[in-house]
Structures are given as C-alpha cells and as structure tokens.
Amino acid sequence: MARSTSLQSVRCRRALAALAAVPLAVGLAACGSSSGSGSGSSQTLTIAMWTNPAAVAQTQKVDAEFEKAHPGVKVKLQTAPTAANAWPTLWQSLVSAKSVDVLAQFPPTPHAYPPASTGIVPQGTPALIQSGQFVDLTNQPFMKRFDPAAQKYAMGYNNGTYGVMTAEYVNNSGMFYKKDLLTKYGLSVPTTYSEFIKDLDVLKSKGVTPLYVAGKDGYQSIAWFGIMNQLLMQGKQSTDAPAVWEKRAQDFWDGTQSWTDPVYADTANRYEKVLSYMEPNAAGVPAQSAPGVWAAKTNDFPFFFDGSYDGNTIAQSNPSLNFGFMALPGADDAAANRAVLAPDLSWVVPTWSKHQQLAMEWLDMFTSPDNYAAWLKATGSISTEPAVPTPSLSWTDWLSTHASQGFVNAEQPWTSTKFPTAAGDQDRTKMQPFGSQTPAQALKESADAYKSAAGH
Structure with missing residues (x-):
C-alpha cells in the first residue's frame, strides 16, 4: 500500500491554518512523569482528538480497556469538530493550560519547515516541535510497529519523530x-x-x-x-x-x-x-x-x-x-x-504532560495489532502499520485495487502569517x-x- 508523505487533507486545511496562526503559547517545560502503570493510583489521563464519530467510538473502546488494565486511572477524552474553528480552539486551550497528555495532531510534514533563507518562522504545531514541546517518540517500543521513514516524514524534525501517525485517508480527489x-x-x-x-x-x-x-x-x-x-x-x-x-x-x-x-x-x-x-x-x-x-x-x-x-x-x-x-x-x-493520499490522525505526548508514562502505555495499547486492526475497520483508514493490513470493506473495492498506485498530496507554496x-x-x-x-x-x-x- 503506498504511504502518504504529504500535506494534510482538505478537511484539515482550515484547522491547520488556524493552528498555524496560533502564537507559541507554552514556554519550554521539563518532562512530566507518572508513577509506572498507574495501578492503584488515582489519576486522570487526558486525551484530545477532533470529532470523527467512528474514530471517537473506537478510541473510547481502547480507553475502557486501558482503564480496566490500570485500576484507579480514568481516561478523559475531549473532542471537537474541525468545522467552525472548534478543534483549533480546543487545541489552543489545552496547550495553553498544559492540560492534556495525549494530543491528536494533523501531521505537519517537512514542508512546514521552510528553508531558513525564506525567513518564514513556523507557527502552531511545527513551532511546538521546534521548541521541544513534544516528546521524541523515536525509541518508544511501539514505534517498531511502524515504517520509520513514513513516520519521520509525517511527524519528524531534525533527528527526532515527535508523534505517531496512525491514520491515512484519501481526501483530495x-x-x-x-x-x-x-x-x-x-x-x-x-x-x-x-x-x-x-x-x-x-x-x-x-x-x-x-x-x-x-x-x-x-x-x-x-x-x-x-x-x-x-x-x-x-x-x-x-x-x-x-x-x-x-x-x-x-x-x-x-x-x-x-x-x-x-x-x-x-x-x-x-x-x-x-x-x-x-x-x-x-x-x-x-x-x-x-x-x-x-x-x-x-x-x-x-x-x-x-x-x-x-x-x-x-x-x-x-x-x-x-x-x-x-x-x-x-x-x-x-x-x-x-488517489491522492494524505496522512491524518497522529498522536503526540507533550513534554509537560503530568502522566507521560501512562501516555506511552496508552499509545502502546492503541497501536497493538488487535486494537489497531479494529480501529482501522471502524474508521476505514489506510493502515500505517506494515504488519496490519488495511481492511477490505463493502465500499473499498476500488480503493483496495487502486490505492497502491496513489501518490502524496500536493504541498502548497511556502507562506507565513x-x-x-x-x-x-x-x-x-x-x-x-x-x-x-x-x-x-x-x-x-x-x-x-x-x-x-x-x-x-
């Protein structure tokens, strides 16, 4: 299956534009921590993602499984639609308050970091990555399930990979x-x-x-x-x-x-x-x-x-x-x-998360092959885990035949605010x-x- 290494899908374009205009609202912070698996503790793991009914419902199933495996831990899932600036507003409030542990992102890709000669200063997600606001996930065990090159393109900067891309869709076209x-x-x-x-x-x-x-x-x-x-x-x-x-x-x-x-x-x-x-x-x-x-x-x-x-x-x-x-x-x-392919839902863990270890364990559970296969089937996403096949659904016959011929979505010209x-x-x-x-x-x-x- 061809893998996308491009700019985000059209449905994300307004949200990305809004996030790009957001000033760097959070100062550099030391890495947060949590006590092991959280077993026996009273903790709330806050996760945020934009609204996609099927994706949210399947994520809630992972949350329930996680709570069962971590007695005393409560998962709080916050969502907002991408329309009417709702998701960028929620994103900004969570980042400003440093009140989220696992945060959904639209992958910026290398295009978000224009050459220094342009004088364009990245904003929003790329600015947070540049200033050390997200944890480098490169060496996390669950990252071995993914294609390093695809993950690097989606969420990479310099020598690090600051998120895990778990969804890829066809939107443009x-x-x-x-x-x-x-x-x-x-x-x-x-x-x-x-x-x-x-x-x-x-x-x-x-x-x-x-x-x-x-x-x-x-x-x-x-x-x-x-x-x-x-x-x-x-x-x-x-x-x-x-x-x-x-x-x-x-x-x-x-x-x-x-x-x-x-x-x-x-x-x-x-x-x-x-x-x-x-x-x-x-x-x-x-x-x-x-x-x-x-x-x-x-x-x-x-x-x-x-x-x-x-x-x-x-x-x-x-x-x-x-x-x-x-x-x-x-x-x-x-x-x-x-088909024009676009990377989509990617998860990041802020360096200022109060429950980083729990966040890593949640990502490990989310990306485990069984859970991830169920998530793909529920959402219709193209798989980004090589060992987990993209599911064949009643409506994906054309896509199953032709997606491997697809190519990455066009990057727009470099601009700034x-x-x-x-x-x-x-x-x-x-x-x-x-x-x-x-x-x-x-x-x-x-x-x-x-x-x-x-x-x-």
Missing part, C-alpha cells in the same frame, strides 16, 4: 458513488475526465442531480485539489511526488512558477465545469450532516465529494446502500487519475460557481499576492 444508480442508467465507473463529464450529462438528462457537495464547509476543494494534483503529476511516478511538491514550493518562492501558469487555469476550468452539476443549494450543506443525507437519498446524487474517512459513517447511516469510493478523474489520461491568505490558495467561496469571481480573476489575485509578499 475523494468521491463516493452509488453503484445501483450508475447501473440503472447504464454507466460504469468513469476513468477519465471526459468520461466523467459524459456520465454527469447522462445523469442530468435523466432528471437526476449528479453531484452532492458540502459547500458550507468548503468540501468543493476536494475537487479542486484532486484535479490539480492529477494534472501536476501526469507522466510522473507516484514516488516522485514528494520531490515534485518541494520543487514546486521552491519554484513559487523563486518566481519561476505562478498561480497564473496554464496548469492552474486548466484546473480551474475543469473544477468549474464539474461543479456545474452539483445540487443548487450546495453552499448551505454542512459537512457534518452531508454523509447521512447523501446515504438516505438513494434515488438521487450519484456522486458525492468527501474523504474516505466518512465511508463507514455512510454505511452505518444506510446499511442497505450499495456504494463505492474512488478518486474523481480530473485528467484526460486514465493513468494519471490516481505575513502573507495575504490569497497568496497561498484561492478562496473558492468567492469563486464561481459559489461566488462571482471568475477562476482567472481568483488565480491572478493569488499570483499578484504571492509575488508581492515573496518580494519578486
């Missing part, structure tokens, strides 16, 4: 589809952009609304970044992606690549065309309820932009729904339409079809903003 609806209208799973558009045209002609999008929370970006990734990686090996993205970031910084380059105009035009088939009220659809609504509407919305992390949520919402998951085909070359937001990405709530700004206008705004901020 992610698309669910209703198999029975495609069969009903004589359609097969599209493999190229032109085939996809033809299928959308057929569905529309039959009075079906082809596409469902959680536009309120920006999930239209799944299409944008999926198409962009596939066009940028055409003709390249999947293993080339990390180098391609690092060169892309350097080229933007040097001024030899720009948002007005033809590949981005092509991305924008394809994106706008695909979204012309979405439901009229997409701008009001929230991500939290979208999977359940899509699952319930069996006679409409054949396609749905969402990450693979919601596959089991859909299956639970409507157990009788016959659906699958695939990478939307954004390129004309079928071989280029590969001093850069205008538009410099690093386009605001797709303002861009057609959600807003009045044309793709060309949006790309020019971004190109001008980056050029000015980078001093070209």
Whole structure:
C-alpha cells in the first residue's frame, strides 16, 4: 500500500491554518512523569482528538480497556469538530493550560519547515516541535510497529519523530458513488475526465442531480485539489511526488512558477465545469450532516465529494446502500487519475504532560495489532502499520485495487502569517460557481499576492 508523505487533507486545511496562526503559547517545560502503570493510583489521563464519530467510538473502546488494565486511572477524552474553528480552539486551550497528555495532531510534514533563507518562522504545531514541546517518540517500543521513514516524514524534525501517525485517508480527489444508480442508467465507473463529464450529462438528462457537495464547509476543494494534483503529476511516478511538491514550493518562492501558469487555469476550468452539476443549494450543506443525507437519498446524487474517512459513517447511516469510493478523474489520461493520499490522525505526548508514562502505555495499547486492526475497520483508514493490513470493506473495492498506485498530496507554496491568505490558495467561496469571481480573476489575485509578499 503506498504511504502518504504529504500535506494534510482538505478537511484539515482550515484547522491547520488556524493552528498555524496560533502564537507559541507554552514556554519550554521539563518532562512530566507518572508513577509506572498507574495501578492503584488515582489519576486522570487526558486525551484530545477532533470529532470523527467512528474514530471517537473506537478510541473510547481502547480507553475502557486501558482503564480496566490500570485500576484507579480514568481516561478523559475531549473532542471537537474541525468545522467552525472548534478543534483549533480546543487545541489552543489545552496547550495553553498544559492540560492534556495525549494530543491528536494533523501531521505537519517537512514542508512546514521552510528553508531558513525564506525567513518564514513556523507557527502552531511545527513551532511546538521546534521548541521541544513534544516528546521524541523515536525509541518508544511501539514505534517498531511502524515504517520509520513514513513516520519521520509525517511527524519528524531534525533527528527526532515527535508523534505517531496512525491514520491515512484519501481526501483530495475523494468521491463516493452509488453503484445501483450508475447501473440503472447504464454507466460504469468513469476513468477519465471526459468520461466523467459524459456520465454527469447522462445523469442530468435523466432528471437526476449528479453531484452532492458540502459547500458550507468548503468540501468543493476536494475537487479542486484532486484535479490539480492529477494534472501536476501526469507522466510522473507516484514516488516522485514528494520531490515534485518541494520543487514546486521552491519554484513559487523563486518566481519561476505562478498561480497564473496554464496548469492552474486548466484546473480551474475543469473544477468549474464539474461543479456545474452539483445540487443548487450546495453552499448551505454542512459537512457534518452531508454523509447521512447523501446515504438516505438513494434515488438521487450519484456522486458525492468527501474523504474516505466518512465511508463507514455512510454505511452505518444506510446499511442497505450499495456504494463505492474512488478518486474523481480530473485528467484526460486514465493513468494519471490516481488517489491522492494524505496522512491524518497522529498522536503526540507533550513534554509537560503530568502522566507521560501512562501516555506511552496508552499509545502502546492503541497501536497493538488487535486494537489497531479494529480501529482501522471502524474508521476505514489506510493502515500505517506494515504488519496490519488495511481492511477490505463493502465500499473499498476500488480503493483496495487502486490505492497502491496513489501518490502524496500536493504541498502548497511556502507562506507565513505575513502573507495575504490569497497568496497561498484561492478562496473558492468567492469563486464561481459559489461566488462571482471568475477562476482567472481568483488565480491572478493569488499570483499578484504571492509575488508581492515573496518580494519578486
């Protein structure tokens, strides 16, 4: 199974942006400690993660097992959704108060540490890692269960690995589809952009609304970044992606690549065309309820932009729904339409945790093969433990066949808090079809903003 070494998934992008803007709120602290396994003691191990119903439910099962094995220890699990800035707010409060022992993170990857020559100072999670706020897990026994290179890329800095990446999903490019609806209208799973558009045209002609999008929370970006990734990686090996993205970031910084380059105009035009088939009220659809609504509407919305992390949520919402998951085909070359992989849930232990030993024991239990296999099955995650296979679920047939051909998600150009937001990405709530700004206008705004901020 190909392993992701890229920037975070689209659903994490807002949370990461918010965390990146967070000042370093915690001073350097000595490592905390706890008494052995905690047996017979009265202690509370505080764990925090963002809301994913299946992931939270399975984590709670691990918590219950941990409490049983550690009499006198209580696990306190705190959660918040990634939408509406809720997770960054909880993250900041826990870090500021130094009141968490095991903390979920979106992996920063090496891209979060631009060359010193750029003058960009990392913020949020990378700043905490740089200043010694998280424990180096490199030599923890449970880390032997994982691929060191993948863990180093996700959570590494200098010679240390400051977290353990336990989840990997397809988000950018992610698309669910209703198999029975495609069969009903004589359609097969599209493999190229032109085939996809033809299928959308057929569905529309039959009075079906082809596409469902959680536009309120920006999930239209799944299409944008999926198409962009596939066009940028055409003709390249999947293993080339990390180098391609690092060169892309350097080229933007040097001024030899720009948002007005033809590949981005092509991305924008394809994106706008695909979204012309979405439901009229997409701008009001929230991500939290979208999977359940899509699952319930069996006679409409054949396609749905969402990450693979919601596959089991859909299956639970409507157990009788016959659906699958695939990478939307954004390129004309079928071989280029590969799944875009992204590292996700990673656990860190702060150096100021009051219960570091308990935290390590909890991570050991969470990542034990049996518990981890159950967690993967519940969440639909791609396995990051080589000895634990990615589970085959009812909706993962396409993914099981094609994920090994996937490549890591594109890294965005280097920016800092001093850069205008538009410099690093386009605001797709303002861009057609959600807003009045044309793709060309949006790309020019971004190109001008980056050029000015980078001093070209």
